[in-house]
Amino acid sequence: MTQTQDPAARAIELREQIDLHNHRYYVLDEPSIPDAEYDRLFNELRAIEEASPDLITPDSPTQRVGGAPLSAFGTVTHEVPMLSLGNAFDEQSMRDFDRRVREGLDLPAGDLFEAGQDVEYCCEPKLDGLAVSLLYENGQLVRGATRGDGSTGEDISGNVRTIRNVPLKLRGQGWPTLLEVRGEVFISKAGFEALNDRAREAGTKTFANPRNAAAGSLRQLDPSITRSRPLEFCCYGIGQVDGDLPDTQVGILHSLRDWGLSISRELKLAVGVDQCLDYYRDIGERRAALGYEIDGVVFKVNQLAYQRELGFRAREPRWAIAHKFPAMEEITELLDVEFQVGRTGAVTPVARLRPVQVAGVTVSNASLHNMDEVKRLGLMIGDSVIIRRAGDVIPQVMQVVAERRPADAKPVDIPQQCPVCGADVERTQLVKRTRGRETVSEGAVYRCVGRLTCQAQLKQAIIHFVSRRALDIDGLGEKIVEQLVNTGLVSSPADLYLLTYEQVIALEGFAEISSKNLLGAIQDCKEPTLARFIYALGIPDVGEETAKLLARSLGSLARISQALPEVLVYLPDVGAEVAHEIHAFFAEEHNQTVIGQLLERGIQLQEEGDLSPDLAASITLAEFITRLEIPGVAKTGAERLTASFNTLQAIMDADWLELKTVARFTEKAQSGLREYFADSARREHVLRIEQQLKDFGMHWDSPRAAQSEGMPLSGQTWVLTGTLETFSRDVAKEHLESLGAKVAGSVSAKTHCVVAGPGAGSKLAKAEQLSVPVLDEQGLLKLLVKHGVTL
Numbered sequence: 198m199t200q201t202q203d204p205a206a207r208a209i210e211l212r213e214q215i216d217l218h219n220h221r222y223y224v225l226d227e228p229s230i231p232d233a234e235y236d237r238l239f240n241e242l243r244a245i246e247e248a249s250p251d252l253i254t255p256d257s258p259t260q261r262v263g264g265a266p267l268s269a270f271g272t273v274t275h276e277v278p279m280l281s282l283g284n285a286f287d288e289q290s291m292r293d294f295d296r297r298v299r300e301g302l303d304l305p306a307g308d309l310f311e312a313g314q315d316v317e318y319c320c321e322p323k324l325d326g327l328a329v330s331l332l333y334e335n336g337q338l339v340r341g342a343t344r345g346d347g348s349t350g351e352d353i354s355g356n357v358r359t360i361r362n363v364p365l366k367l368r369g370q371g372w373p374t375l376l377e378v379r380g381e382v383f384i385s386k387a388g389f390e391a392l393n394d395r396a397r398e399a400g401t402k403t404f405a406n407p408r409n410a411a412a413g414s415l416r417q418l419d420p421s422i423t424r425s426r427p428l429e430f431c432c433y434g435i436g437q438v439d440g441d442l443p444d445t446q447v448g449i450l451h452s453l454r455d456w457g458l459s460i461s462r463e464l465k466l467a468v469g470v471d472q473c474l475d476y477y478r479d480i481g482e483r484r485a486a487l488g489y490e491i492d493g494v495v496f497k498v499n500q501l502a503y504q505r506e507l508g509f510r511a512r513e514p515r516w517a518i519a520h521k522f523p524a525m526e527e528i529t530e531l532l533d534v535e536f537q538v539g540r541t542g543a544v545t546p547v548a549r550l551r552p553v554q555v556a557g558v559t560v561s562n563a564s565l566h567n568m569d570e571v572k573r574l575g576l577m578i579g580d581s582v583i584i585r586r587a588g589d590v591i592p593q594v595m596q597v598v599a600e601r602r603p604a605d606a607k608p609v610d611i612p613q614q615c616p617v618c619g620a621d622v623e624r625t626q627l628v629k630r631t632r633g634r635e636t637v638s639e640g641a642v643y644r645c646v647g648r649l650t651c652q653a654q655l656k657q658a659i660i661h662f663v664s665r666r667a668l669d670i671d672g673l674g675e676k677i678v679e680q681l682v683n684t685g686l687v688s689s690p691a692d693l694y695l696l697t698y699e700q701v702i703a704l705e706g707f708a709e710i711s712s713k714n715l716l717g718a719i720q721d722c723k724e725p726t727l728a729r730f731i732y733a734l735g736i737p738d739v740g741e742e743t744a745k746l747l748a749r750s751l752g753s754l755a756r757i758s759q760a761l762p763e764v765l766v767y768l769p770d771v772g773a774e775v776a777h778e779i780h781a782f783f784a785e786e787h788n789q790t791v792i793g794q795l796l797e798r799g800i801q802l803q804e805e806g807d808l809s810p811d812l813a814a815s816i817t818l819a820e821f822i823t824r825l826e827i828p829g830v831a832k833t834g835a836e837r838l839t840a841s842f843n844t845l846q847a848i849m850d851a852d853w854l855e856l857k858t859v860a861r862f863t864e865k866a867q868s869g870l871r872e873y874f875a876d877s878a879r880r881e882h883v884l885r886i887e888q889q890l891k892d893f894g895m896h897w898d899s900p901r902a903a904q905s906e907g908m909p910l911s912g913q914t915w916v917l918t919g920t921l922e923t924f925s926r927d928v929a930k931e932h933l934e935s936l937g938a939k940v941a942g943s944v945s946a947k948t949h950c951v952v953a954g955p956g957a958g959s960k961l962a963k964a965e966q967l968s969v970p971v972l973d974e975q976g977l978l979k980l981l982v983k984h985g986v987t988l
């Protein structure tokens with residue numbers, strides 16, 4: 198790239214490049230340079246403009262900030278009114294529309310003997326956002342406006358300038374001197390999720406759907422807020438024009454695309470109404486997979502001459518129609534909230550609704566996820582609620598219609614007892630998780646404590662145990678599990694292996710062959726891999742991936758079931774909560790019994806074996822100490838400790854005197870450490886963790902520990918200064934050396950400790966300056982005695 202030195206020329210060059218990259222990125226979705234390179238171009242342009250503000254142009258990419266906040270929007274008169282569309286909800290209405298078009302154009306209608314003349318239609322999805330008009334004068338964006346009532350709208354020029362795929366300047370050539378582009382401003386599904394994630398993290402209100410989010414973002418008086426929202430623009434037509442344009446709808450859209458505007462990627466030309474209906478079906482099938490929400494498709498007569506001939510009726514064009522998809526949202530009444538008990542005992546609320554048709558399906562239940570969601574929605578029984586069905590997803594309660602709340606609305610209370618087995622329902626506050634720099638509370642879960650004595654949990658546990666990704670027992674469907682549990686034949690997964698032919702054939706729907714097949718299938722699945730078996734146990738929070746990880750890392754059921762939570766957290770991706778769940782599961786007596794029975798009744802685990810070599814020796818002593826979260830001892834403190842003491846035992850045994858000799862180990866850390874290990878139960882527990890890490894082969898390799906066995910001060914450099922009374926400095930030196938220390942003549946940052954007697958001068962000053970620990974003679978004596986030196 199040749200760089201023009203003249204700033205004015207360089208600014209023009211940069212603007213061209215940046216516009217091109219913006220177009221590639223936001224319109225074509227084909228970025229051609231890395232973000233960093235783009236940022237460099239952008240910053241260079243900004244720097245030129247800052248140095249010479251007279252070089253700034255209104256269409257410069259740096260001017261995508263919409264200006265200062267407004268106190269109110271101005272009004273805009275639409276020279277060409279912004280109209281709405283007539284709707285068709287079924288095939289017949291579409292055929293009627295096509296017939297009206299052909300009659301209006303005097304085209305042969307076609308009858309039993311003769312095919313009619315087909316009309317060309319421009320087909321596009323009907324985006325669910327807001328209609329917006331953009332006015333370009335001589336290729337420059339000069340105004341943006343909302344539709345308003347169709348005749349007058351609001352001036353949102355500042356806001357539209359912040360939308361990334363709206364060109365501030367048209368590309369190419371041939372555009373009319375005055376061109377009003379019309380289209381939809383919307384937020385993609387992904388943009389909507391990200392926006393709501395951000396709102397949740399910031400603790401602010403979330404948006405109910407992408408349309409509301411787009412509307413709320415566009416109607417901001419402060420364009421910098423609009424700028425922070427993931428708005429996009431897609432154009433579908435034109436308004437005022439002064440100049441030439443192609444003579445078809447599709448032709449115009451292609452020109453708009455060439456001038457840098459985004460048009461729908463789904464744009465198609467259909468010939469005749471049957472192709473329109475095919476298009477409707479095709480888009481309908483792909484609706485869920487599209488990156489944005491649509492509520493139908495729009496058909497427009499393609500020939501502009503025909504459009505003019507057909508004209509308008511009231512406020513709708515006779516040449517266009519919206520073929521709508523069935524509504525995804527409906528309003529209905531919340532009759533009750535019931536509680537379901539899942540496999541892990543989680544008690545979750547389910548909305549029972551007055552049945553309502555949503556997109557052709559009767560909906561009478563909707564998911565409420567958890568009690569936090571009930572609270573967030575502010576839901577009460579009797580409320581009118583907006584429910585939404587998206588594709589095959591379970592319907593969701595989106596919103597309460599507050600103004601319709603009846604006087605006798607009742608609060609939603611979590612039951613104290615399990616609705617299935619009557620055992621207590623326990624509330625567990627989920628541990629706060631950190632996401633980025635923020636701490637997010639994950640709320641509470643409610644669990645029935647009945648475990649496998651609760652029929653709901655038992656059924657789910659067995660369904661999970663036999664499922665395809667677990668033990669994969671063929672032919673043991675939900676209905677059969679239900680019978681096995683209800684008849685009392687099975688009260689744990691291990692009981693499956695005791696079933697007899699007589700018992701099975703007595704069940705409803707079983708005959709000779711089917712009974713034999715079922716028993717055969719149960720016997721066939723007796724040699725699962727360790728990973729499948731762990732997954733099949735249904736440990737809360739342990740999905741297939743975690744099960745595989747446990748199997749791969751620890752290699753045997755024995756190790757997995759005995760692993761302490763503090764050891765499990767060393768496995769990649771296992772956090773404190775999951776570690777706790779795994780440990781608690783195996784610690785429970787009932788689970789131990791069931792596992793024991795499974796093994797006794799013939800389950801033979803495959804792939805049991807060694808520890809993963811990746812894991813072995815992956816832990817350093819400093820890491821281990823850091824993870825203990827000893828008050829005052831963070832990572833660097835732990836590193837300093839381990840540099841002085843090579844073993845956990847030595848660290849636990851260290852007295853205040855030895856701790857004092859640890860370089861730059863603060864007093865707070867010293868007392869934190871001593872208090873932490875003052876508790877003997879704690880010491881034992883920590884030693885157990887260490888032992889288990891060693892047993893599992895995950896223990897740190899400690900080359901230094903090997904070298905310094907019996908040499909408590911090895912690797913340390915000491916300095917003696919001033920006069921000593923008990924012995925000469927030479928004797929003191931010998932004692933220190935007998936413990937492995939090196940004794941040097943001068944103090945440096947590497948000095949471990951200085952022993953200072955009366956009369957000490959510059960060496961003591963230097964030690965203080967470098968924060969090197971200092972001991973007096975008494976301190977030295979105690980240390981020597983402690984390490985068994987006879988004086």
Ligand code: IVH
Pocket residue numbers: 280281282321322323324325326327328344381433434495514517519
């Ligand atoms: S054409 C005279 N095409 O639907 C033609 N509208 O119900 C006017 N819309 O206000 C609009 N996608 O906000 C047209 N491909 C599309 C559309 C579309 C969404 C919206 C637009 C309009 C409303 C009409």
